[in-house]
Amino acid sequence: MSTPAEWSQRESHTFDRNVIAEIRRAANTGIYRIRGWGAKRDLPTLDDLVVLGASMSRYPLEGYRESCGTDVVIGEATSSRPVRLDIPITIAGMSFGSLSGPAKEALGRGANAAGTSTTTGDGGMTQEERGHSKTLVYQYLPSRYGMNPDDLRKADAIEVVVGQGAKPGGGGMLLGQKITERVAEMRSLPEGIDQRSACRHPDWTGPDDLEIKIIELREIVDWQVPIYVKVGAARPFYDTALAVKAGADAVVVDGMQGGTAATQDVFIEHVGIPTIAAIPEAVRALRELGVHREVKLIAAGGIRSGADVAKAIALGADAVSIGTAALIAIGDNDPMYEAEYQELGSSAGLWDDFQAGTDPAGITTQDPERMARLDPIVAGRRLANYLQVLTLETQTIARACGKSHVHNLEPEDLAALTVEAAAMAKVPLAGTAWIPGQ
């Protein structure tokens, strides 16, 4: 029990120390807080679900020996060169510019070893990136920075980006510290400007237009590669349905835990819906249109473990995409640089100023001295190991549920630990048959 003196000095719940610090920071600078990473607030996650392993009524597969498929094929119906992935985990779009060249190379090396794809970002395709990624998805963004039909033809898939989970409705951002001569040239921008990308595509304004845009893209690449449509999770039922109507081979739904290289903190923390809520709505759209497992669903936003992968797939996704976790795997926030993180006013594990270009780990920077610290071969191996663990964990769960392919996981294999999760994921509260709202 507190003393009267302590009680009178208690911290405000509404204006706690963090809120006060932010108000003071805003009053000092006159600019909103810009940072990288994804949402840091406490959100419902896939941890709020559990998997119902086999028992008397279900028959498990032998955990270490019986096969459990993990492959994913995208675009078979439309493309002469569909994307074939060995594992249901892809590397999300991250630009050269926001990331260093060695970091992009490391992502490519790791993805190659694991048999999956990497994705370009807001800034075009670099030769290094193409060279080090066996399967490379080329993002087609509102800014069209670095957009080049030669690169489009070199791509293994095209991802039309409508939005991303960290900022649905917002455009990209790359601050002047990272707009070096090479980055500026790739984006046809003056060096050193604070680049704020367009949030809308310049030559189409809705799903009917997008349908025609997708036809144009397919025509330009002679119908060789699949087209994805990526949306930030806000209204996933309608967005997914419209993406399918527009002709997408895959829909990427990025929940609000999805990361970014730089954007407003207020955007990251307050716009969009969590991944656990987005997947079932996207799946509902696919089912209603009769294209579930045909048009592929790639879920993204806060995927960390094989448990997350298995749960996302059980909810109906065909694959997941990782960004933040991949950066951590290759060395982001590495404790070996703790002293430097401290100098930056942060600490390993907390640092999120990806926009600053001062990354001690050499990943989210264009500074030659810092980026030289990242060995892309070693970092690539780390990513490959991490992807292998995610895959093994996913298979472990799938086998425990008696599934010979991870895509055989289904909502019936899940239960929710909270009423909120049960309502969002549309699976029963654990120990009950109750799904709120149904």
Next chain:
Amino acid sequence: MLDFETSSLREINSRLHNETAGSFAVVNPRGAHAVAAGINSDIDVEIDGSVGYYCAGMHQRGSVVVNGNAGTGLAENMMSGTVRITGNATMSAGATACGGLLVVEGNAGSRCGISMKGADIVVGGSVGHMSAFMAQTGNLVVLGDSDSDLGDSIYEARLFVRGNVASLGTDCVEKEMRQEHLDLLSELLGRASMSAEPSDFRRFGSARRLYNFHVDDIDAEVAGGAQ
């Protein structure tokens, strides 16, 4: 001759993509979309009739002429070569175009030259609102008028307008027309086969006030003053 009466869009574009030289007439387009999109060889294509969206999209080499009107996104993201249309173009003509010459003999709708990245665009008539929005580099020449918000959030593109400008967008300002600009304009008009007097045009560009965030630091100021 490539005839939409007897061939599909895929067949016609596939043929154009596989040719390396020569001239090709395309007839009966009837507003088809993505006609002659993705051409990457030194061929000359002449389309007789109006086309839909994204005609000559991402054009890289050779020439495309449209004897008619065009829908949204004419020559979007073109890289080089020439695209000419004898009629009018609707929204976003030359969007994000990186190089080459786009000539619209008639009028162009809204957002002409949006996010252009190095192309030259010459419009014989007028352009719609928000033209050259976020235009990065390149030149937009308008022999007629411009509707509202010309050059909103423009970067380093140069805009030349002979007629009236309804209003300028954020951070777009009128700039001095120097001899180098008159020479450039003369060259652009010549390449576009347009007859006009360069001195009749006004030039617009970026005030460069939006290039960087303004970040205050009152604490440092106060601390400095206290020393």
